[in-house]
Amino acid sequence: MLTAGPEFSTRMPNQHPDIMPGSPSALLAVFTEIIRERFRVGNNLPWLWDGAAVSKPDAKSLPGSPRKVLIEPAFSETSEARNVRPAIYIDRGPILPNKVAIADSAGQQLTTGMRAFYSVAQVPISVQVEASRKGESSVLADTVWFYLLAGIPDIRKAFDFQDISLPQLGQTTAVDRDKTAWVTPISFTVTTNLRWTTLPDGSLLTVASVQANAQEVISHYAGQQ
Amino acid sequence: MALSVELVKVISLGADRVYLQWDILGAKATGIYQITIFRGQSSQGPWNAVGAASNIYNFVDKFVAAAPDMTPGSKDPSLLSMATQPYYRVDVAAPDGRIYTAISAIEPGLTGRQRQARRKMLRDEAVLLAKGNGTPVAVCKRARWGVRCTSCYDPYTGDLMHGECSACFGTGFVPGYMTPVITYARRTPNATQSVISEGGKTDTNGVQITLLDVPKLQDDDMIVFLRDNARFVVRMTSQTELQTVGVHQEVSASEIAKSSIEYQFPVEPLTTPKLF
Numbered sequence: 375m376l377t378a379g380p381e382f383s384t385r386m387p388n389q390h391p392d393i394m395p396g397s398p399s400a401l402l403a404v405f406t407e408i409i410r411e412r413f414r415v416g417n418n419l420p421w422l423w424d425g426a427a428v429s430k431p432d433a434k435s436l437p438g439s440p441r442k443v444l445i446e447p448a449f450s451e452t453s454e455a456r457n458v459r460p461a462i463y464i465d466r467g468p469i470l471p472n473k474v475a476i477a478d479s480a481g482q483q484l485t486t487g488m489r490a491f492y493s494v495a496q497v498p499i500s501v502q503v504e505a506s507r508k509g510e511s512s513v514l515a516d517t518v519w520f521y522l523l524a525g526i527p528d529i530r531k532a533f534d535f536q537d538i539s540l541p542q543l544g545q546t547t548a549v550d551r552d553k554t555a556w557v558t559p560i561s562f563t564v565t566t567n568l569r570w571t572t573l574p575d576g577s578l579l580t581v582a583s584v585q586a587n588a589q590e591v592i593s594h595y596a597g598q599q
Numbered sequence: 600m601a602l603s604v605e606l607v608k609v610i611s612l613g614a615d616r617v618y619l620q621w622d623i624l625g626a627k628a629t630g631i632y633q634i635t636i637f638r639g640q641s642s643q644g645p646w647n648a649v650g651a652a653s654n655i656y657n658f659v660d661k662f663v664a665a666a667p668d669m670t671p672g673s674k675d676p677s678l679l680s681m682a683t684q685p686y687y688r689v690d691v692a693a694p695d696g697r698i699y700t701a702i703s704a705i706e707p708g709l710t711g712r713q714r715q716a717r718r719k720m721l722r723d724e725a726v727l728l729a730k731g732n733g734t735p736v737a738v739c740k741r742a743r744w745g746v747r748c749t750s751c752y753d754p755y756t757g758d759l760m761h762g763e764c765s766a767c768f769g770t771g772f773v774p775g776y777m778t779p780v781i782t783y784a785r786r787t788p789n790a791t792q793s794v795i796s797e798g799g800k801t802d803t804n805g806v807q808i809t810l811l812d813v814p815k816l817q818d819d820d821m822i823v824f825l826r827d828n829a830r831f832v833v834r835m836t837s838q839t840e841l842q843t844v845g846v847h848q849e850v851s852a853s854e855i856a857k858s859s860i861e862y863q864f865p866v867e868p869l870t871t872p873k874l875f
Contacts, residue, residue, distance in 0.1 A: 420761075441763060448797035456793075456800050457856030459762055463797050502797055506769055506859070509751075509758025552803050552856050553832045554819075 384533045384566060396566045398466055398497075402447045404533055405499055406464045410445045412521045421460065421514060443514070448502065457552050460505040460514055467498030471568060480569070487574030494536050494565050501560040504549075508556040512546045515558035519543040522562065537565040602626050604691045606703040608815050608845075611718060612659065617705060618813050620657040621689050626744035630694025636660065637688040642702055646688055654745045656777050657814055660687070713842055720846045725783070725811055733783035737823040737866045738814050740780075742772035763860040776821060779866050784810040784822065786831075789854070804854035806831065812838070812845040822852060823866050830855045830862060 385395035386403045393399045413423035422440040444458045448465035471493050480492035501518060505511035522529075522541045530538055544559035608620035619636060626632065631653045637646035638660060649660050684704055691699045706714050727733065748767035751760045759771050768775030791804045808822060808831065816822075820833045831852035838845040855861050 441761070446799060448799075449795055450799045451795055453799040456802050458858055461798060463799070465797060504798055506762030507751075507759035509753060509756065509760045510762045512758065513760055551798070551801055552853050553859070 384535065396495075396568070398469065401466055401497055401499070401564070401566070402464060405501075406445060406447050408525070408529060409462055409464065409501065409518060409521075412518070413443055413445065419517065421517075448500075459555060460503070460510055462514070462518060463502045463504065465500050465502070467500060469495050469497050471495045488571055490571050491569070493568040495568050497564050497566060499562055499564055503558045503560065504555050506553070506555060508546050508548075511556040511558045515543060515546070515560060519560050522560070534567065535564050536567050539563040602628075602691075602693060602697075602699055604689060604699045604701040606687070606689060606701045608657075608813055609687055609703045609705050609707070610721075610812065610845075611705060611714075612813070613718075613722070615662045617660040617662075617685070617687070618657065619660065619687055619689065620813065620815055621691075621701060622656075623691055623699075623744045626693070628694045629745075629747035631746065632694065632744060633692040634658075635690040635692070637690070639686045639688060642686050642704070644688075654742075654777075656740055657780070709842060717841045717846055720841070721812060724847045728783035728785060728809075728811065733785045735781060735825045735868065736784040736810070737779035737781055737825060737868060738810070738816065739776035739821040739823060739864065739866070740814060741776055741817075741819045741821065742767075742770050742774070745772045747771060748773050765860060765863060768860050768864050776864055779823070780814050781825075781868055782811055782813075784808050784824075786824070786852075791854075802856070805834075806852055806854070808850040808852050810848050810850060812847050815845070816848060816850055821855070821861060821864070822850070825866070825868050828862075832861070 383395040384404060385393065385397075385400040386407055389400065389403055393403075410423050410425075413419060413421050415422060415424055420440055421443040423443050423445050441460070444455055444461035446453050446455075446461070446463060448463040472495070474494055475492060478491040478493045480490040482489045501515075501522075503511055503515035503518060505514060519541055526538045526540075529535065539562045541560050541562035544561065546556055546558040549555050549557050602623065602625045605622045605624060606619065607622055608618060610618055612618050621634075623632060633653050634651065634655055635648055636650040636658050637644075638649045639646045650658050652658075686702060686704050688700060688702045693699065706717065709717065747754070748759075748764060748771055750766050751764040752758075752767070752771045753760060759767075759769065762769055766775075767773050770776065785808070787807045789804050789806060791802055793800055793802050795801075810816070810822075816833050816836050818833055818835070822831045822833065823829075824831075831854050833850050833852050835851040836848055837850075838848045840846060
């Protein structure tokens with residue numbers, strides 16, 4: 375059972391402390407782990423993800439036996455598995471915040487002067503399913519696509535997403551690698567919650583400004599005498 | 600598209616051998632294709648069978664000193680004699696029992712002097728590769744007809760469901776590649792390029808490979824350099840030609856990743872006879 379870090383937060387447990395919940399790296403980790411979860415041992419699928427590095431295919435393995443699939447965030451500079459197929463790569467697009475309240479205001483605490491704000495951000499998530507053959511890319515992408523489609527309510531609840539759009543399964547096309555590979559894209563948009571507060575730094579600035587003005591006035595009159 | 604047979608290479612390999620290569624186009628039926636090769640003295644025959652096998656794409660006809668199909672008193676069939684012009688016929692018996700035929704002369708379209716010049720260039724290139732800058736390679740023609748793989752091929756869409764299938768090596772046909780042909784080739788130095796793409800780090804190693812004229816290569820065929828077992832997939836071919844007859848071929852190829860299933864395809868250089 376896949377769970378979020380702190381309960382109902384958009385972040386994986388044990389992620390690097392610099393990564394904030396709902397941040398781009400947290401989103402990538404969440405969706406990478408969600409997809410990996412589908413291909414773990416015991417799910418009776420033709421593909422298997424067990425966390426181990428993908429090795430050379432075993433010529434003695436039966437054609438119908440599960441084969442390892444690589445599941446990684448896209449543009450990974452630390453993954454040393456090269457030219458491995460089948461593989462699933464997860465990436466995000468540009469994040470677009472949307473205004474849901476006037477001045478994004480959610481409230482104000484009169485005693486301290488602290489103000490709270492709220493907004494939502496739309497994050498396009500793309501999943502590239504790459505395989506050596508068109509048929510495998512298409513079937514593997516279909517498995518991922520339907521898994522995401524069926525799991526929207528559970529994913530929303532577990533990771534505190536405001537909304538997840540219905541995923542779109544794209545066309546399988548050829549790409550040029552060491553040999554011709556086939557890629558099928560899956561795309562959808564998640565809407566995350568953005569919450570923030572501001573401290574009452576404004577009053578301090580006002581005091582400083584008054585003091586500066588007072589010094590100016592004193593200097594002015596001192597000069598006249 | 601109806602099934603048809605095309606003789607793409609009928610050339611001499613020296614004084615006593617003729618190399619034949621054919622394509623079977625539009626072969627959708629799965630099964631054994633029985634091939635029979637005939638030699639004749641004209642395009643109309645009479646024909647004498649010189650070989651037969653199943654699911655092969657080439658054949659080397661070795662002449663004997665006194666060919667049994669030559670009538671008494673006829674000239675020596677040695678190809679050194681420009682007076683002779685043997686013809687070849689290839690019959691392909693499809694799995695449904697129907698027979699398809701192709702007929703061609705040796706090096707059609709060339710005059711005697713042009714044939715001599717072509718053979719000289721081919722021989723020089725062969726000597727250069729065999730004794731000079733070439734290394735032994737196994738040319739593995741990708742299977743494009745024959746017995747369909749039952750474990751990964753979908754007959755309705757024509758797609759392969761298992762890219763790393765150990766039965767067909769990702770070709771859709773068993774056993775994946777035709778019987779390798781051992782010959783010589785040279786390749787340009789490796790220049791591996793690593794790029795970070797959405798698929799992580801990707802290595803590509805594109806090389807230029809020079810081979811003799813035969814076997815004629817197509818895209819997706821595989822070349823195995825026997826000294827280091829580096830395997831390359833053919834991307835583009837170009838031929839040096841003498842009046843549309845090939846002399847040798849230049850191939851743009853890309854090294855296949857070591858993790859690919861193609862490295863499991865068995866190549867036995869000790870048991871496979873060399874072409875030259």
